[in-house]
Amino acid sequence: MEIQEKKNIYVGVQTTQTRDIRDFFMEIDSYKNILVFAEVGEDKVCDNSLELLGEANRLKNIRNNDSFVIAALVGHNVKKYAPTLFGYGADKVVAFDSPMLEVYRSDLYGEALAGIVRTYHPEIVLVGATALGSELAPTVAAKLRTGLAAHCTALKILDNGQFTQVVPAFGGKVLGDIYIPNHRPQIASIKAGITKKLDYAPKDGVVEDFSCELNGFERMKVTKVEKETETCKSLNEADCIVVGGFGIGSKEEWSKLEELASLLGGANGCTRPVLDAGWVSNEKAMIGTSGVAVRPKAYLGIGVSGAAHHTCGIKDSGLIISINKDENAPIFACSDYKVVADYKKIVPALIEELKARKG
Numbered sequence: 001m002e003i004q005e006k007k008n009i010y011v012g013v014q015t016t017q018t019r020d021i022r023d024f025f026m027e028i029d030s031y032k033n034i035l036v037f038a039e040v041g042e043d044k045v046c047d048n049s050l051e052l053l054g055e056a057n058r059l060k061n062i063r064n065n066d067s068f069v070i071a072a073l074v075g076h077n078v079k080k081y082a083p084t085l086f087g088y089g090a091d092k093v094v095a096f097d098s099p100m101l102e103v104y105r106s107d108l109y110g111e112a113l114a115g116i117v118r119t120y121h122p123e124i125v126l127v128g129a130t131a132l133g134s135e136l137a138p139t140v141a142a143k144l145r146t147g148l149a150a151h152c153t154a155l156k157i158l159d160n161g162q163f164t165q166v167v168p169a170f171g172g173k174v175l176g177d178i179y180i181p182n183h184r185p186q187i188a189s190i191k192a193g194i195t196k197k198l199d200y201a202p203k204d205g206v207v208e209d210f211s212c213e214l215n216g217f218e219r220m221k222v223t224k225v226e227k228e229t230e231t232c233k234s235l236n237e238a239d240c241i242v243v244g245g246f247g248i249g250s251k252e253e254w255s256k257l258e259e260l261a262s263l264l265g266g267a268n269g270c271t272r273p274v275l276d277a278g279w280v281s282n283e284k285a286m287i288g289t290s291g292v293a294v295r296p297k298a299y300l301g302i303g304v305s306g307a308a309h310h311t312c313g314i315k316d317s318g319l320i321i322s323i324n325k326d327e328n329a330p331i332f333a334c335s336d337y338k339v340v341a342d343y344k345k346i347v348p349a350l351i352e353e354l355k356a357r358k359g
């Protein structure tokens with residue numbers, strides 16, 4: 001993938017005027033280890049969290065300073081997930097198990113995770129950029145008065161030991177290296193599919209119980225829980241993904257892409273403008289920094305320009321084929337096959353050909 005320009009962007013409270021007296025007592029050196037928030041959903045640990053355990057191990061190996069990887073479980077009856085976390089790379093599991101945490105609420109989960117961080121002093125905290133994590137991570141960062149880089153596309157440790165979070169900025173044209181120099185922990189949220197799980201290897205480990213006062217932190221009341229049902233094939237299950245961009249032009253044209261995906265036995269994905277325009281209603285179909293990252297055997301991008309916000313979510317795809325009428329479209333820079341054409345001529349012909357072969 002091409003990086004057009006690189007800039008360093010600093011976050012964190014750095015000036016004396018905006019500093020709180022508590023900041024002067026923050027002993028940065030007392031923060032060590034990497035903590036991963038282990039999100040549980042559908043009665044299992046989310047894949048995103050298991051991937052982050054793999055990433056935490058990669059960072060730990062670079063740190064090479066006896067750091068260990070802590071997985072934080074928050075919820076009710078969650079200790080049963082500890083073996084999974086050990087198997088995917090946790091050295092220690094800290095479990096905050098309470099009936100008050102049965103259903104996710106940012107007020108109580110925020111206080112619970114902040115409590116774990118205050119006690120264990122991790123240098124780095126990794127949270128999946130899921131719907132839940134995208135709310136929880138800033139809640140915890142605000143409580144702890146520290147910095148957060150949201151929707152990172154990569155994490156690095158520089159030769160001087162500086163932990164660096166990479167985030168696309170300015171419409172994806174620039175990749176920003178974000179440092180949090182004066183505050184700890186350094187919090188990063190990352191989408192599913194960007195980092196990699198370790199191979200599962202069962203191992204024993206110690207589970208430490210944790211609790212802190214939650215009474216008095218309630219700001220909301222849960223009255224009803226409704227579960228969303230999956231209506232389309234998940235992008236992570238599909239070998240072939242047909243992705244439509246804003247170049248498709250209208251909701252009516254979108255049905256052609258659905259027909260093509262169905263004939264290929266694949267799934268449909270989209271870019272952000274397509275979701276914003278309402279041509280697709282399933283938010284989980286959006287690929288990129290604010291959507292999902294995918295690794296299909298074949299990605300077919302139609303009317304997609306190739307902004308970094310989107311291409312960072314497809315970089316691990318097998319074969320990338322793109323159809324775009326603009327020969328200078330950036331998507332071609334990361335494509336294996338480039339079709340410079342109006343998709344309205346190509347897609348109907350493809351559909352006919354596939355139908356004929358099936359027939």
Ligand SMILES: Cc1cc2nc3c(=O)[nH]c(=O)nc-3n(C[C@H](O)[C@H](O)[C@H](O)COP(=O)(O)OP(=O)(O)OC[C@H]3O[C@@H](n4cnc5c(N)ncnc54)[C@H](O)[C@@H]3O)c2cc1C
Pocket residue numbers: 170171172244245246247248270271272273274286287288289290291302303304305306307308309310323324325326329341342343344
């Ligand atoms: C904070 C932030 C987060 C973002 N997160 C995401 C994200 O997760 N995912 C994402 O996708 N975007 C994201 N974006 C938006 C992103 O920066 C781009 O704007 C977006 O990806 C562009 O979508 P597109 O390629 O569909 O549309 P466009 O950039 O409008 O491109 C349309 C393309 O279609 C081509 N075209 C037009 N007509 C035809 C035709 N008849 N036949 C063939 N080709 C045609 C054009 O040449 C053009 O290249 C984010 C932006 C911000 C600021």
